[in-house]
Amino acid sequence: MNVTQEEIAVFRNEVRAFVRDHLPEPIREKSRLGVALTGEESKTWMAQLRDRGWLAPHWPQRWGGTGWPAWKRAVFQDELVLGHAPEVGGLTFEMIGPLLARFGTPEQQEHFLPRMMSLEHVWCQGYSEPESGSDLASLKTRAVRERAADGTEHYVVNGSKIWTSGAHHANWIFCLVRTNPEARTPQEGISFLLIDMATPGITLRPIIGIHGWHLFNQVFLDDVKVPLDMRVGEENQGWTIAKSLLEFERLNLARVAENRRRLAKVRSIGDTVQEAGVLLRDRPWFKRRHTKLEVRLETLAATVLSFRQRAEAGERLGPETGMLKLVGSQLIQEIETLTVDALGPQTLPFDAQGLVDLPQANDTQIVERHPYATTASSRRFMTRGFTIAGGSSEIQHELLAKQVLGL
Numbered sequence: 240m241n242v243t244q245e246e247i248a249v250f251r252n253e254v255r256a257f258v259r260d261h262l263p264e265p266i267r268e269k270s271r272l273g274v275a276l277t278g279e280e281s282k283t284w285m286a287q288l289r290d291r292g293w294l295a296p297h298w299p300q301r302w303g304g305t306g307w308p309a310w311k312r313a314v315f316q317d318e319l320v321l322g323h324a325p326e327v328g329g330l331t332f333e334m335i336g337p338l339l340a341r342f343g344t345p346e347q348q349e350h351f352l353p354r355m356m357s358l359e360h361v362w363c364q365g366y367s368e369p370e371s372g373s374d375l376a377s378l379k380t381r382a383v384r385e386r387a388a389d390g391t392e393h394y395v396v397n398g399s400k401i402w403t404s405g406a407h408h409a410n411w412i413f414c415l416v417r418t419n420p421e422a423r424t425p426q427e428g429i430s431f432l433l434i435d436m437a438t439p440g441i442t443l444r445p446i447i448g449i450h451g452w453h454l455f456n457q458v459f460l461d462d463v464k465v466p467l468d469m470r471v472g473e474e475n476q477g478w479t480i481a482k483s484l485l486e487f488e489r490l491n492l493a494r495v496a497e498n499r500r501r502l503a504k505v506r507s508i509g510d511t512v513q514e515a516g517v518l519l520r521d522r523p524w525f526k527r528r529h530t531k532l533e534v535r536l537e538t539l540a541a542t543v544l545s546f547r548q549r550a551e552a553g554e555r556l557g558p559e560t561g562m563l564k565l566v567g568s569q570l571i572q573e574i575e576t577l578t579v580d581a582l583g584p585q586t587l588p589f590d591a592q593g594l595v596d597l598p599q600a601n602d603t604q605i606v607e608r609h610p611y612a613t614t615a616s617s618r619r620f621m622t623r624g625f626t627i628a629g630g631s632s633e634i635q636h637e638l639l640a641k642q643v644l645g646l
């Protein structure tokens with residue numbers, strides 16, 4: 240890396256000052272405690288970053304990216320986490336934006352990319368179906384060409400997508416659909432469509448997760464008309480595009496910054512919570528688990544950086560990116576499990592006030608909940624999904640074994 244320590248320090252200070260001066264205090268506090276932000280709060284912070292030109296650092300500069308080298312992006316991420324700034328990006332900036340910048344037609348790029356930057360368009364991902372998850376190529380949502388009275392052609396889409404995160408906040412969805420059921424292989428009959436969520440025939444069914452949050456939806460598409468120019472890439476070539484999108488996804492699913500934030504939370508619990516009169520940070524079981532996680536996280540961070548540098552140098556990243564997702568998602572689960580173990584019964588979703596009349600209520604550790612305790616259980620359940628979304632751990636193991644290790 241051809242950069243001096245002084246350059247790193249100057250840039251670090253610039254980002255730190257920006258976060259300190261522009262992140263509203265209520266948002267910082269929510270983010271520090273791991274409480275979900277409202278859509279409006281997320282937008283407020285994203286608008287601050289956008290106005291500074293830092294909303295999508297990894298995008299091509301032509302579309303509002305920064306052109307930063309990998310080290311600047313790493314420092315930037317670090318400082319956002321250290322300043323308790325919310326994670327930004329999501330499907331819009333991490334997936335469909337870079338995808339359209341690479342595979343979209345000039346018209347699609349001109350239309351969609353500025354609207355993502357202006358925060359007008361929010362996207363969701365319509366890949367999974369009730370009977371197609373890991374085996375995504377078996378998807379059945381069908382798109383058939385139809386000619387309108389004025390002679391123009393469009394697709395008519397019928398089917399259903401499931402586990403569609405954030406569809407209730409999104410105004411566009413990118414979908415994989417079957418355009419040729421007779422193709423030689425299931426992969427060869429799939430196309431990639433961009434669909435306006437306001438199109439007649441689209442309905443949503445909310446799905447409440449085990450964590451109690453409304454994250455998922457089932458999306459029903461009934462005779463939904465989609466103009467042909469909303470297809471990305473050639474007809475029946477959608478699988479190749481979707482696969483490259485998974486590459487973007489897996490690089491980001493290492494979740495280094497998010498892991499760092501959560502581990503910092505565990506550290507602060509260790510510094511403040513006692514077990515039998517001894518601070519957790521001095522308890523061997525806690526020290527051992529915390530240190531192991533820290534070492535694994537820093538190893539992952541170094542590996543992600545080297546992958547990013549390779550990608551920057553023009554190298555196409557192959558199936559080995561699966562290891563980043565695999566390790567990042569496992570770490571995050573273990574960190575949240577340690578949080579719950581460290582805070583103990585306080586993390587149970589009980590009515591603490593109801594205990595006041597019981598004799599054991601004298602144990603103030605139970606009645607007075609640690610600020611991190613209220614969200615600890617739901618966040619732990621939430622992270623169960625991280626080893627499933629974007630390709631489950633079992634699938635990652637299989638791919639790594641076959642395609643990387645040649646087993």
Ligand SMILES: Cc1cc2nc3c(=O)[nH]c(=O)nc-3n(C[C@H](O)[C@H](O)[C@H](O)COP(=O)(O)OP(=O)(O)OC[C@H]3O[C@@H](n4cnc5c(N)ncnc54)[C@H](O)[C@@H]3O)c2cc1C
Binds near residue numbers: 368402634
């Ligand atoms: C938090 C979260 C967010 C998501 N967001 C979205 C979204 O926005 N859009 C979207 O399209 N989808 C989304 N998904 C869906 C996700 O992509 C699928 O859940 C995932 O691909 C697994 O598919 P499935 O749920 O159908 O499980 P299945 O494929 O039915 O798998 C069930 C189990 O069998 C195992 N298994 C399956 N096949 C094999 C195999 N060949 N070898 C070994 N083990 C195997 C799996 O690992 C898993 O443990 C999300 C999921 C989660 C958890």
